[in-house]
Amino acid sequence: MFVKPYAKGQRPYDLRMIEDIATTLGSMREDTVRTARAKGQNSLHHDGIIYHAKLNPDRDTWGITCLGTECIDAPYKDKYYDGMENLPTELKEKIVVLSILEPLQPQVDGVGYRVSSNSFWLFC
Numbered sequence: 001m002f003v004k005p006y007a008k009g010q011r012p013y014d015l016r017m018i019e020d021i022a023t024t025l026g027s028m029r030e031d032t033v034r035t036a037r038a039k040g041q042n043s044l045h046h047d048g049i050i051y052h053a054k055l056n057p058d059r060d061t062w063g064i065t066c067l068g069t070e071c072i073d074a075p076y077k078d079k080y081y082d083g084m085e086n087l088p089t090e091l092k093e094k095i096v097v098l099s100i101l102e103p104l105q106p107q108v109d110g111v112g113y114r115v116s117s118n119s120f121w122l123f124c
Helices: 013-027 030-038 069-073 089-099
Strands: 050-056 061-067 079-082 112-116 119-123
Touching (some): 050 089, 061 069
Antiparallel strands (some): 050 061, 050 119, 061 079, 112 119
């Protein structure tokens, strides 16, 4: 079931992501970040669509936000989903794989990166 953006208790997308962006960049080795920038890439090494998925555990609501110019035609941009069972299958499968890892482990090519217990970068 789709939930309206900015439902009561939800923060706007940019505030949800600031902490995760800082954590992601701060956790990556300096040489990895330098190499990515030299290649014209961001610090998350993926050439396709990148989604930020964040769980609000109090409401069991997932906020999905797309990043980058590829997002114009992205199917899951800027949406909220009520419960894991209502997430699109592609995103749910990636979250399940990343949930096996501890937060801030190296990213999994083609899958994504786990920032915290309830926050993920997903590669599609």
